[in-house]
Amino acid sequence: MTIPYRLLLLCSLVSTLGLASILPEPKSVTAAVADCPIPALFRFQRHKVVRGETLESIAQSYNLVPTTLIDMNPTLGNGSVTVGSELQIPPYNGIVVEVPRGQTWRQVAAKYKVRADTLFEINGCQQNPRIVFVPEVNGSPNRPIAAPADVEKPDRASISGYPLQQIGTVGLAYGWQINPITGEVFFHSGVDLLAAVGTPVEAIAPGTVVFANDQGSYGKLVIINHSGKLQSRYAQLNNIEVTVGQKVNKGDLIGTVGTTGKPTSKQPHLHFEMRASSDLGWVAEDPKTYFKQ
Numbered sequence: 001m002t003i004p005y006r007l008l009l010l011c012s013l014v015s016t017l018g019l020a021s022i023l024p025e026p027k028s029v030t031a032a033v034a035d036c037p038i039p040a041l042f043r044f045q046r047h048k049v050v051r052g053e054t055l056e057s058i059a060q061s062y063n064l065v066p067t068t069l070i071d072m073n074p075t076l077g078n079g080s081v082t083v084g085s086e087l088q089i090p091p092y093n094g095i096v097v098e099v100p101r102g103q104t105w106r107q108v109a110a111k112y113k114v115r116a117d118t119l120f121e122i123n124g125c126q127q128n129p130r131i132v133f134v135p136e137v138n139g140s141p142n143r144p145i146a147a148p149a150d151v152e153k154p155d156r157a158s159i160s161g162y163p164l165q166q167i168g169t170v171g172l173a174y175g176w177q178i179n180p181i182t183g184e185v186f187f188h189s190g191v192d193l194l195a196a197v198g199t200p201v202e203a204i205a206p207g208t209v210v211f212a213n214d215q216g217s218y219g220k221l222v223i224i225n226h227s228g229k230l231q232s233r234y235a236q237l238n239n240i241e242v243t244v245g246q247k248v249n250k251g252d253l254i255g256t257v258g259t260t261g262k263p264t265s266k267q268p269h270l271h272f273e274m275r276a277s278s279d280l281g282w283v284a285e286d287p288k289t290y291f292k293q
Contacts, residue, residue, distance in 0.1 A: 037122065068094065092136070114134055158227050161251075164199060166195075172188055180265055181264060190274075190287060194268070206227075207248060209245065224254070235273070257269065
C-alpha cells in the first residue's frame, strides 16, 4: 500500500515535534468533511535552504513570522539556518497542539483565544482531532499574534439587504446548533431561511459572481464577492440564473430556493452565508448583522 505524501509529511512533522505517540490512525488523520478546506496539517511544505537565505528572509517569502518557523523546526532554536537543511513550512502563523485527553478541541480554541469555528474549519472539520493546528498563536498560550495596524478590515457597512423578497422564518440559526436530522452538534456557518421551493433568491448587494455550480453538500451554489472584502453565499438552490464573472446589483435574481445538496432541515429553505476575507481564508460571519429587514 502506498502512503500518501501528505500523510508521510504529517508523520514527519509530528515526530519532529515529539508527538509521535499520539499520531492518529491514518483513517482518522485523513477524514475530513466534504466541502471543508484541506486540514492545515496536510498543507505543510518543505523548504530547502540555499546560500544567502536567512530565517527572516525565508519567513518573509512565506508570509510568516520567524517565530513560527522556529516553533515548527526545533533545530532553529538559535535562529540560524544551515545551507542544505530542510524546513517544515506551515500554511499560516501558528503552532501544532495536542488535544489533551479529556478535553475537546473547543476547549483548546478557548485556551488559545481562537474562534472555535475557525479552528474547526482550518483542521478539515474533523469532529475529534487529537492534533490540531492553532492559527495565529506565537509560541505560548494565550498570546495571539497581533495583526498590523494598517491591515484592511472588512467593511460591514458596505452591505445591508436581504436575499429574499419577503422576510423568512429562521429554520436554523448561525453558530453552534443541533442538526435536526442527525442530532449531532455542529457549527452552522450560515442561516437557513424557510421559503417554498421556487421562491426567487436575490443578491444582497452589488458584486461579482465567482462561483455558480453544484458544490457537494451546498447543492446548487452561487457565491458573490462584494466590496469591503466580503462575500455572500446562496446554497441548496433549485436553479441558478447567473454565470461566473457576471456583475450583479442588489436585488438581482440569482436563482430560486430548492432542496439540492444535503440540507440540514426537511423544510425547504435558502442556506445563506456571509463571509469576510482574512489571512485564514473566507471566515463565516453572522448573517443577521448584514440584514436590513
